[in-house]
Amino acid sequence: MDLLSSEITNQDVIELDKHVFHSWSVQESATPIAIANGQGCTMWDFDGKEYLDFSSQLVNTNIGHQHPKVIEALKNQADTLATIAPATANFTRGMAAKRILERAPASFKKVFFTNAGADANENAIRMARQFTGRDKVLSAYRSYHGNTGSAIAATGDFRRVPNEYSRGHVHFFNPYLYRTEFNSTSEHEECERALAHLKRVIECEGPNSIAAIILETIPGTAGFLLPPEGYLQGVRDIATQHGIQLIFDEVMVGFGRTGKWFAFEHFNVTPDLVTFAKGVNSGYVPVGGVIVSEAICEFFKSEFFMGGLTYSGHPLAMSTIVAAIDAMEEEGIIHYADEIGNSLLGPSLMALYDQRSVIGNIRGKGMFWAVELVEDKSTKEPLSNAKMGLIKQKLTERGLLTFIVNNRIHVTPPLIIKPNEIKHGVAIIDEVLAEFD
Known part of the structure; x- marks a missing residue:
């Protein structure tokens, strides 16, 4: 059968x-x-x-x-080159990276490919820690970043608690006016008080110990929490002030979900690292990745990156990225x-x-x-x-x-x-x- x-x-x-x-x-x-x-x-x-x-x-x-264009691309790639080690240059991976970078802000220069969103967040955290020489990672209680070691520790919901094996994770409350933690009565108050809370957490944890702040641009599993006007820019300013890398998790909201290629475009804020996954190719083949800023790319020109995956940039997955992005553009x-x-x-x-x-x-x-x-x-x-x-x-x-x-x-x-x-x-x-x- x-x-x-x-x-x-x-x-x-x-x-x-x-x-x-x-x-x-x-x-x-x-x-x-x-x-x-x-x-x-x-x-x-x-x-x-x-x-x-x-x-x-x-x-x-x-x-x-x-989608017929993506299915056709997948079949053609299987007929041409079904798999290859990531240390090898392969045409389709290069084209996929090029497609993504063409839609990202000019400050991003490379793409590191992973198998999914969780390991995209893992590797973004790894990059930030190596780049800054710091250890701590701040993330929101109302968040979900994946189920691998650092990703689940960065997650804020109940699934984190029995899985806290990764070190150096600190949580804070992100804005959510409907169920405010700050007794706010308006979006403006919620923004101001959430930023004041974040500043206080950073002061207490020690700014020079913090490698990264990781945020879902619009928290998804936690409830589609649209950040109030000025909040993400405020987080950007705080991170810049203290030399903290800002990671936007766009696994759920990236590649068109909110009506932009990236959700952070709605807020006129640019992070240092962007993680993505399923939306880039509609989940036809497991894939994820990190879009890397020029500053971090420059750092790793002479520094050994402590990360890698056997299936990084797998050609079957890459073919679906190219076809999906082309279809989104053409249609x-x-x-x-x-x-x-x-x-x-x-x-x-x-x-x-x-x-x-x-x-x-x-x-x-x-x-x-x-x-x-x-x-x-x-x-x-x-x-x-x-x-x-x-x-x-x-x-x-x-x-x-x-x-x-x-x-x-x-x-x-x-x-x-x-x-x-x-x-x-x-x-x-x-x-x-x-x-x-």
Whole structure:
């Protein structure tokens, strides 16, 4: 029985899946759906049921499923050169780096390729530590940076606690006005107080001991927390003042997700290092990387870089980067995501706020939106895990694939989603939430 066989059923695939150890889950409670194929924003299971992908899986299929140009590039690369050691110059890797640098600020000169976002963050931290000769790394409590050693230690959420094996990590509170840690009543206050808090943490930790500050430009898994005006520029100024390297984690928001090639373009701030991953090639092949500033490149001209991976710049992954970026450019996908995301997707979700008492807050940009659900709008008590589980179940039953974290529905469809698909997906969300009013 092969994958194309019409005899395969959902139950066949789910039975086989029992051999798989699942990530971030209690194994006995893992109840995956079985997906057979996809096209654009639509997916089908083995029994023929249709789903609308309203999450881009884990916020990565930016150009949709099975984009023909990327699939063709992958096949051609497999026919030409399927693998090669990273010390060897390979044409496709050079072209991928060139494509990325052409869209990054002029201050960036090289790209170091990794296998995913976690090891991109690992290596950005490694570069900052070597470059500065310092050890400590500051990051936000509301953050997720990956599950490898330094990446999970830099992460702020509960998954960090049993995994704190890496040294030198310090956390601070980033701004989030809806659930402010600073008793703020406005975005301006939240910005000022968050920056004052960060300055105080740096003073207490010792500025000359800090190698890097790593921030998701717009925190994703933590809740799509749009930084208030002036915050990222304030962090940039603080980092510059103390010779601290500023790392922006763009694994989730890079390459079109917010309507720009990079999310930091919205805020007119340039970091020292940028990490990226799944969005660059829509996750068709595992890949990630670090975009490296000229100053750090100059340093490593005569210094040995203490990092490397067997699959750094793997040609199959590189071919998908080249094809995906070319497709985004040729088809105007970034501009489309900006226009349709801010004129239709965002407003359609915002329109639900007054209609549904269960909605506490809606926020986002481009094709990157979060609907935060509460038991009570006045108290802001998060909707219970039990109710969120029911909501996830009901959305899936109605054919909508969503990315739910804690008390939030993260709405992140492929950037190519059509207006009628947006309306259909939002209508399903509204229909389900109506049951919880």
